[in-house]
Amino acid sequence: MxxxxxxxxxxxxxxxxxxxxxxxxxxxxxxxxxxxxxxxxxxxxxxxxxxxxxxxxxxxxxxxxxxxxxxxxxxxxxxxxxxxxxxxxxxxxGSQFSDFFQDLFGRATQGGAGRRGGVSTNFGGMPGTGGAGFPGGAQVNLEDLLGGLGGAGQSRRFVQNVEGELQVTLSEAYHGSDEVINVDGKRLSLRVPAGTRDGARLRLAGQGPGGGDVLLTIRVLEDASFELEGDDLTTVVDVPAPVAALGGDVKVRTLAGTTGNLSIPAGSSGGRKMRLRGQGWPRKGGGHGDLYVRLNLTVPKTLSDREKELYQQLRDLQS
The missing domain is CATH 1.10.287.110 (DnaJ domain)
Known part of the structure; x- marks a missing residue:
């Protein structure tokens, strides 16, 4: 091989x-x-x-x-x-352990595992087992585990904390989110705080097998409409070419869910950034960062006869 x-x-x-x-x-x-x-x-x-x-x-x-x-x-x-x-x-x-870990954290196809399957089964090294290990997460004393399964009246003994990842959308991280996960057959409720960042750690003390802790790493999924950098958000808004040339208002949606008008100055070009203060990510000390709006100039794919006439007149003026 x-x-x-x-x-x-x-x-x-x-x-x-x-x-x-x-x-x-x-x-x-x-x-x-x-x-x-x-x-x-x-x-x-x-x-x-x-x-x-x-x-x-x-x-x-x-x-x-x-x-x-x-x-x-x-x-x-x-x-x-x-x-x-x-x-x-x-x-x-790791196939000999796959069923065990799926049962431990709940299968994605079972009810009660929470959206996105609850805690992802991306588990890590198992010190002291003598095997290759599972990179990145749940750590279990294999000798105790097998000993617990091998004899009548004996129970499994987990001697280390259990780790996993919980995926949330950017909107859920912004607003906060109530989640339910399944750990060792037990449903656990938790709150992802508003303004949570990717990589943040949540600890459910004493909620793991044998009284251990459940340690969750939050993974914030990318969003097609907003990009987060520091405390600031960036979004893109389409601006018709006539509005960019003459000025006017366009509607902008914020991550908070509100929609407002943004005044576009006459002569604006594509790629220009405009700032909406206080419409960005929640800050630890209170308040919010800013929302930057990048202008994307657009032209209609189809034109009416009148629009064609006006565009031709404009083209002739510039020739």
């Missing part, structure tokens, strides 16, 4: 830092995550592949062995690996 180079899989150099590797993994995982590519087997295989690569390159001991001895990790006798025993790096799929 021909193995792919893990550095090539993540698109990083062999001298990449831990931060570079983590950043590359997060970008690729976001692109190929099964939640965004339902029914796409190639995307699922790619997601599995980058997970395998990250599990090795993010672990200093495994990366050291991989760099020296390649994909198979066959270590000569007596070589000090710092505790890692080597072995074939390939074959990572």
């Amino acid at each position: 021909a193995y792919k180079d893990y550095y090539d899989v993540l698109g990083v150099s062999r001298g990449a830092s831990d931060a570079d590797i983590k950043s590359a993994y997060r970008k690729l995982a976001k692109t190929y995550h099964p939640d965004k590519n339902q029914g796409d087997e190639k995307a699922a295989d790619k997601f599995k592949e980058i997970g395998e690569a990250y599990a090795v390159l993010n672990d200093p001991e495994k990366r050291k062995v991989y760099d020296q001895f390649g994909h198979t990790g066959q270590v000569p006798p007596g070589y000090d690996t710092g505790g890692f025993q080597g072995g074939d790096f390939g074959g990572f799929d």
Whole structure:
């Protein structure tokens, strides 16, 4: 079997830092995550592949062995690996745990999992398991888990916090949003505060299995109408060419849901930015940033006879 180079899989150099590797993994995982590519087997295989690569390159001991001895990790006798025993790096799929994690966080197809499937099952390394791990999230002591499942009267014991991601729209992040997630068969309600930023962390203390915490990273989805930068928002509004030339009003919708008139000065050109103060993102200390409106000049695709006549007159004046 021909193995792919893990550095090539993540698109990083062999001298990449831990931060570079983590950043590359997060970008690729976001692109190929099964939640965004339902029914796409190639995307699922790619997601599995980058997970395998990250599990090795993010672990200093495994990366050291991989760099020296390649994909198979066959270590000569007596070589000090710092505790890692080597072995074939390939074959990572996590299928033996997939049903467990889906049950833990609720399947997207079940009711009560919340919109967008509740917490995405993008779980991370499982320290102490001796396996490749699941990059980026729920951490469980595998020995305790298997021990709990193996004997009558024994119960599963989770000794670490559970992590996941919760996706919200830009509008939900702006206004705040009430969400319901499913953790280990238990429905949990939570409030995403108004003005939440991408990457913000929410903690549900004591709500995880065995009294652990549920740690959620908020992922704010991109919006086709608004772009957020700092405390300011930017939107684009279409302006008919005659209005741009002579001046006039156009309607502008804000993320808050209100619609108002914006006065366009005569002689405005396409790409010009105009500012609406206080119509941007909520600030921590109170108030809002600004909303910038970028003008997009438009011309009609079809013209009436009268419009053609007027445009011809205008063209003749400029010739």
